[in-house]
Amino acid sequence: MQKAAVEKNNEAIAAQLAPVGRETVQDRVYSELRRALIGGLFEPSQVLTIRGLADALVTSTMPVREALGRLITEKALEALPNRSVRVPPITLDRLDDLLRARILIEGEAIALAAARMGPRQIATIETILAEWDEMRALKHKKDVDREVTLNQSFHFEIYRSCGSAVLIPMIESLWLQSGPCIRVAIYAFSEAGEVDTAQYHRRIVEALATQDAQAARDALVADISRPFTFLRSKLQSAAGKDQT
Amino acid sequence: MQKAAVEKNNEAIAAQLAPVGRETVQDRVYSELRRALIGGLFEPSQVLTIRGLADALVTSTMPVREALGRLITEKALEALPNRSVRVPPITLDRLDDLLRARILIEGEAIALAAARMGPRQIATIETILAEWDEMRALKHKKDVDREVTLNQSFHFEIYRSCGSAVLIPMIESLWLQSGPCIRVAIYAFSEAGEVDTAQYHRRIVEALATQDAQAARDALVADISRPFTFLRSKLQSAAGKDQT
DNA sequence: TCAAAGCAAGTGTGATCACAAATCAAAAAT
DNA sequence: ATTTTTGATTTGTGATCACACTTGCTTTGA
Known part of the structure; x- marks a missing residue:
């Protein structure tokens, strides 16, 4: 069999x-542990054991x-x-520390993305927002898991456009670290205020559509600051009660 | 034995x-692999095997x-x-990407540190600089390993003062990633120009001593940009030759 | 002469075991 | 009644083995 013929045959197979x-x-x-962490399925301060997780995931240790070792290093x-x-406990200092780092890095990422996102990418994130609205329309069942997933898709679709292979893993690490915290905030938002979370995301989309980097950065900061300041005040009042 | 007496005895032992x-x-x-990576002992694109490293380090696999898994995740x-x-290869894009991230994050860290470093910390980094000068005085033997170590101590002593448990691990990750690159630059500096590397560090110390955050940031940017721009031009000329 | 097949050495992955350290509960001593 | 001790169970760590996949070389075939 000639070489050319073989390759052509292989290509035909590869197409199918x-x-x-x-x-x-x-x-x-x-991946599963990451998903659980970002989704806030584990509580802060919760201890994890190798054998326990291995049983739950039906594998060996x-x-x-x-x-676990990889998750510890990040x-x-x-x-x-x-x-x-264990999953790291929440403290006021850590909360401020995380928020500052996220504003710094995710802010830079979205500013970079603003100059690089084409109509193609804008359309994608608008699709995600539409899906969100659709879910919100039938609000009887509060699917906070899905909400977390959509939020993640929305943000990372943007970050992916920043074109930095260095920044993105760092942002993932930051989400991993703040995941267990913000879960409780999103939960509270979802059942309490319902102060149109989507509006923050619309402002981001508008800024990106007009390639306004500074406006995008500001809108993002407003978006990610919200759960942190909420948690902060909640923690502070809890600490106040402990002292009395 | 009463409880109090036991505790007192324990404390006496603990003191010694x-x-x-x-x-x-x-x-x-x-730690050993980290040291090797930051020090640039491995070349970019070099492939590492588990058994090979285990033999070299005299342990099991x-x-x-x-x-290795942990180093891959960061x-x-x-x-x-x-x-x-393998250790990641160098490309122009990656070089720019790394430098931008380092300017962003290390710049923020040193700006935070500027407001928090006391005379105690200033004295420490001045000691490191003095040690550097001492080494430079007898320049016949170019101990680039020691130079790399001193450079690392100098910077991280500063970063440690920024008070952020989130930023520091990120900076470590960035150093890990740029380590294999900057080694060749430091090597070239050490034998070629000798354009007083220390002067950049003095500017940083001065800015920190006067708590001038912006000046410290600028001085740091100048310091860490140098090897990158050097490498960049070197890579570019190499690429140009390849094309002809 | 050259491409394809076959073989052998090397490599990463997952499972299992042995061991030391930690944890917890019950029993003993004060 | 409180503390200490003891012992059983659980847990992380490191070593070793089996297996599958890759790689490089040799051999075979056209």
Whole structure:
């Protein structure tokens, strides 16, 4: 068989078959734990055990321990001196620290993205917003999980356009760290005020559509600051009660 | 024995004994690889194998594979689709990307530190600079390893004062990523121009001593930009030659 | 002479085991 | 009744093994 003929045949096959992918068990465990962390499924200060997670995920301990190690290095989890691992507790200082870092880095990312997003990308995030509205229309069932997912898609679709392979992993790390915190805030928003979270996102889209980097940055800061300031006041009043 | 007496006795013992610490093998492997990476002991694009490193470090494969996994998540190493791992190659885009992120984050860190560094911290970094001068005085033996270490101590002593537990790990990750790149630049500086690297650091110290955040930021930007722009022009001319 | 097939060495991944340290509960001592 | 001790269970760590996949070389075939 000639080389050319073989290659042509291979191409014909390749056109029909989708690549099967070779994700390792460790990768799946890691993704699953990330999802749980960002979604706030774990509470702050909660202790995680290797064997416990391995049982829950129906694997052996090996992939879990490596995934935990990775999450610890990106500060999504915390290694105690006892060698047990827990999700980091919330403190006022940490809250301020996280917010400042997110404003700094995500602000820069969206400013970069503002100059690079085309109509294609704008359309994508508008689709996400539309999906959001649709869900909000039938508000009887408050699907906060889905809300968290949509919020994540919206923001990262933007960040992906910033064109920085260095900033994006850092933003992911920041979301991983603030995930367990903001969950309780989103929960409270969802059932309490309902002060149109979407309006913040619309302002972001408008700014991006007009390529106004500064306006996009400001709108983003307003958006991500909200749950933090909410949590902050909540924590402060709780601390006040403890003292009395 | 009463409780109080026991505790007093324990305190007396504790005063004499230093905590022994319980570092795991994995931690040592991780630290060692970090040191090698930041110091530029590995070349960009170099492939690393688990068993090879385990032999070199005289341990089994287990601690090494977990350390490698951690370094991959902080982008200090790169996982190829073949499942082998290498230190990321240098490209022009990546160089610019890294420099921008470092200016953004380290700039913010030093601006925060400027307001928080006391005479105690200033004295510490001045000591490091003095040590540097001392080394430079007997310049016959160009100890670039020591130079890299001193540079690292100088910067991180400053960053440590910024009081952000979130920013510092990010800066460490950035150094890990740019380590393999800047090594070649420092090497070239050390043997070529000798254009008083220390002068940049003096400007930083002066700005910090007067608590001038903006000046400190500017001086830092000048300092860390130097090796990057150097590398950039070098890479560009190399690419130009390839084309001809 | 050159491409394809086959083989062998090397490599990452996951499972399992041994061991030491931590944790917790019950029993013993003060 | 409170504290200490003891012992059983749980947990993280490191070593080793089995397996599948990759890689590079040799051999085979056209």
